[in-house]
Amino acid sequence: MSDANLRAMGAAFFSEVQAKGKRLLAWYMRPFIGDRSLLTLHELTEIAAASGQSLSGEEDIRLNMIVGSENRKNDFAEGFLPIRIDMSERWINVWMRMNKGLLEEPVNVFEYGNVYFIRDGHHRVSTALSLGRKFIRARVTRLSTPYCLSCCFSRKDLPYFRKLVNFNRKTKFLDNVHHAKFDIRRNNSWNILENEIRKWSPSWVHRHKNHSWVKEDFKRFLPDNESLPENIEQQDVMDRFWYYSTYKYIMDFVKRRSLHYLFPRWGDTDVAMELINIWNRYENPDQFTLEDIYAIFIKHYRKKHFFMVPFQIIAEYIHKIRRTASDERNRFMINSNIQTFRPEFNPPSNSGKKEWRKLYIDLFVTHATVMKNRLGRPPYLAELVSDWYDNVYLKSR
Numbered sequence: 342m343s344d345a346n347l348r349a350m351g352a353a354f355f356s357e358v359q360a361k362g363k364r365l366l367a368w369y370m371r372p373f374i375g376d377r378s379l380l381t382l383h384e385l386t387e388i389a390a391a392s393g394q395s396l397s398g399e400e401d402i403r404l405n406m407i408v409g410s411e412n413r414k415n416d417f418a419e420g421f422l423p424i425r426i427d428m429s430e431r432w433i434n435v436w437m438r439m440n441k442g443l444l445e446e447p448v449n450v451f452e453y454g455n456v457y458f459i460r461d462g463h464h465r466v467s468t469a470l471s472l473g474r475k476f477i478r479a480r481v482t483r484l485s486t487p488y489c490l491s492c493c494f495s496r497k498d499l500p501y502f503r504k505l506v507n508f509n510r511k512t513k514f515l516d517n518v519h520h521a522k523f524d525i526r527r528n529n530s531w532n533i534l535e536n537e538i539r540k541w542s543p544s545w546v547h548r549h550k551n552h553s554w555v556k557e558d559f560k561r562f563l564p565d566n567e568s569l570p571e572n573i574e575q576q577d578v579m580d581r582f583w584y585y586s587t588y589k590y591i592m593d594f595v596k597r598r599s600l601h602y603l604f605p606r607w608g609d610t611d612v613a614m615e616l617i618n619i620w621n622r623y624e625n626p627d628q629f630t631l632e633d634i635y636a637i638f639i640k641h642y643r644k645k646h647f648f649m650v651p652f653q654i655i656a657e658y659i660h661k662i663r664r665t666a667s668d669e670r671n672r673f674m675i676n677s678n679i680q681t682f683r684p685e686f687n688p689p690s691n692s693g694k695k696e697w698r699k700l701y702i703d704l705f706v707t708h709a710t711v712m713k714n715r716l717g718r719p720p721y722l723a724e725l726v727s728d729w730y731d732n733v734y735l736k737s738r
Contacts, residue, residue: 347440351433354471355423362422377419380409380496382451382458388499389506391453391484399447401476405492407450407457407466419495421467428464436468447478454490455520457481489520504531514538517580524608533614541621542583546574548627549721557723558586561681586722587631590676591616594635597672599656603646630709630719669697677704682726686734704729 364370365377410417418424423432438444448462457479459466469477488505490498505523508531509515525531549555550573560569562581570578591613595601600612619641620626620634629637643650670688673679679686689696708729712720720728 344437347437348433351436351440352429354436355429355432358422358467358471359424359426359429362418362420362424365418365422366424376496378414378496379417379419379421380458380494380499381414382409382411382453384496384499385453385502386484388503389486389488391486393485394451395483395485397452397481397483399478399480402450402457402479402481403492404466404470404474404477406455407459407477408490408492408494409456409458410463411451411458411460413459413463417463417467421463421470423467432464432468435464436471439465439468439472445478447480449482450479451482451484453484454486454488454494456490456492456494487515487519489522491522501525504528508535511535512539513576514580517577518584521584523610525610525614526606526608527611530608530611530614533618534610537614537617537621538580538583541617541626542587543574543579545627546579546582550574552721554721554723557682558582558721561678562586587617588613590631593672593676594631597657597660598635598639599653599660600639600642602653602656603642603649605649627718630705630713632706632709633719664694666692666694666697669694669701673697673701673704676701677726678722679726679730682723683730686730703733708733 365374370377407421416423416425416428423429435444444465446462446465448465449460450457450462451460460482462479466477487509488502490502494502504525505515512535515521523534525534546555556569556573559573559578559582562585563569563578573579592609595609595612595616601607601609604612604615616634616638619638620629623629643653670692674688689700704726709720709725712725712728
């Protein structure tokens with residue numbers, strides 16, 4: 342293709358993306374879609390400054406993980422759509438060179454919270470996106486922060502980020518559980534989350550800290566080179582334990598059962614916090630296992646939001662069909678952590694998803710109920726898994 346034809350094509354591309362950018366920022370669209378100007382790094386560091394920075398060299402990064410610019414808010418709309426007509430000549434030249442494969446100079450980016458902000462190379466990112474590329478070569482400067490942002494992060498998420506930062510300033514939770522992820526869209530969920538990790542969870546640990554099985558549970562979430570401290574009520578240890586032993590399991594349940602259909606406009610963490618809130622309303626929360634609470638929660642909200650139940654049931658059924666044997670195996674192995682408690686466990690070979698689901702129900706529903714009746718309380722995970730393995734699994738082999 343001749344340079345003249347290529348330039349004409351580049352000009353047409355520029356006209357298209359610039360028109361789209363101007364529409365996004367038009368005053369008459371603001372009441373419907375909000376401010377869609379390009380997010381800047383300064384706006385985030387104003388809320389939560391980075392604690393340090395380091396150069397990490399060159400690497401290929403995903404273009405959809407570049408969510409903003411260091412400081413060029415007035416030149417591009419969200420998605421690196423150019424908005425000024427005087428940018429056309431340079432944009433077209435960069436587009437032509439990139440189309441020919443002659444422009445491979447790395448861009449310079451800052452990484453903040455797992456997403457990237459362009460320092461130098463805005464036109465290259467804009468043209469690469471218009472050409473449908475997935476990756477771009479970049480020199481990365483990493484800014485240290487405990488926060489983990491998604492690739493969809495944009496200006497509309499700044500209020501959420503402020504609340505996340507305020508939550509962490511009060512609790513220091515993200516300093517202990519690095520890059521923990523929360524999907525919160527209701528203000529009250531922040532209060533429930535703070536109350537759970539700073540009141541209910543420490544209270545549970547304090548009541549059960551002398552039980553040997555609890556200490557076995559705690560060991561699962563420590564790095565290989567770290568031993569369990571004598572005082573397991575240390576905040577960092579308790580935070581990791583709660584996040585991985587309770588929150589992650591509840592989130593798996595929320596997603597697997599497609600519960601967001603019962604709660605339109607709620608985030609998954611909002612649903613998880615509501616489940617925890619119901620659990621903590623009982624005078625003796627220790628009387629329930631997670632599976633007990635799941636049953637109570639589903640029954641309660643299917644009655645309360647009965648118009649949404651068909652959508653939730655259909656979505657749950659579709660999700661169940663799509664899950665593979667590998668998905669079900671991972672769910673059983675991760676939730677039970679049986680290879681820590683019983684390293685000699687030999688998983689059934691060539692098992693399908695039905696077999697893995699049966700093992701899960703056998704352990705977490707049937708045997709958990711038997712042990713709860715025997716002990717007069719819900720069993721700890723370590724003792725549940727060990728007892729099930731010794732008295733049920735081995736005997737059925």
